[in-house]
Amino acid sequence: QPVLTQPTSLSASPGASARFTCTLRSGINVDTYRIYWYQQEPGSLPRYLLRYKSDSDKQQGSGVPSRFSGSKDASTNAGLLLISGLQSEDEADYYCAIWYSSTWVFGGGTKLTVL
Amino acid sequence: QVQLQQSGPGLVKPSQTLSLTCAISGDSVSSNRVAWSWIRQSPSRGLEWLGRTYYRSKWYNDYAVSVKSRITINPDTSKNRFSLQLNSVTPEDTAVYYCAREYDWNYDYWGQGTLVTVSS
Numbered sequence: 001q002p003v004l005t006q007p008t009s010l011s012a013s014p015g016a017s018a019r020f021t022c023t024l025r026s027g028i029n030v031d032t033y034r035i036y037w038y039q040q041e042p043g044s045l046p047r048y049l050l051r052y053k054s055d056s057d058k059q060q061g062s063g064v065p066s067r068f069s070g071s072k073d074a075s076t077n078a079g080l081l082l083i084s085g086l087q088s089e090d091e092a093d094y095y096c097a098i099w100y101s102s103t104w105v106f107g108g109g110t111k112l113t114v115l
Numbered sequence: 116q117v118q119l120q121q122s123g124p125g126l127v128k129p130s131q132t133l134s135l136t137c138a139i140s141g142d143s144v145s146s147n148r149v150a151w152s153w154i155r156q157s158p159s160r161g162l163e164w165l166g167r168t169y170y171r172s173k174w175y176n177d178y179a180v181s182v183k184s185r186i187t188i189n190p191d192t193s194k195n196r197f198s199l200q201l202n203s204v205t206p207e208d209t210a211v212y213y214c215a216r217e218y219d220w221n222y223d224y225w226g227q228g229t230l231v232t233v234s235s
Contacts, residue, residue, distance in 0.1 A: 036221060045225040095162055099220065103179050104164035
């Protein structure tokens with residue numbers, strides 16, 4: 001079982017909200033980790049969006065709008081990325097990552113379609 | 116402004132060594148505030164972190180378990196760059212390879228990417 005699991009795809013309408021999940025493998029407690037989120041638009045380099053561990057330990061990436069936010073769902077052991085007010089330019093792949101056992105681990109990514 | 120410029124061959128034969136270099140401008144490979152990493156991306160494996168080198172009074176390396184027996188990342192202070200060597204490559208190592216700067220636990224600057232194909 002992978003360390004981080006993300007749904008392959010997600011679709012939402014312009015102006016709506018999108019909720020991305022990043023589920024940690026059983027036995028790896030989401031409360032312990034900072035969850036990092038990256039966006040990769042087609043043909044572009046990954047871009048750091050934000051990190052979230054708790055409301056007192058979070059960071060927004062440089063120039064990243066406040067409509068991008070992080071959270072956690074302890075009941076499902078998942079980190080969450082929330083995008084409100086979806087725009088067509090938000091269509092991209094979104095990756096989560098954690099620093100685990102002295103290595104960076106990325107999730108498989110979720111492709112967001114805005115339609 | 117930090118810039119990372121990658122160089123190296125785009126085609127490597129199976130069982131040979133993949134070698135890439137990442138030249139740094141706007142920062143120092145010896146900075147004690149950052150780390151310098153290699154990350155690859157393929158349709159089958161997504162984003163995969165390979166390893167990093169960093170200086171904190173001495174040089175350190177961290178490597179992904181999946182490639183630990185085959186990888187070397189070296190700094191070159193004389194030319195302000197760092198390199199990746201991946202030995203005994205197979206077609207599964209075919210990917211776009213990126214160098215990247217890790218600052219404050221996130222990757223803020225990336226190289227342009229190099230598509231490396233492993234094929235005879």
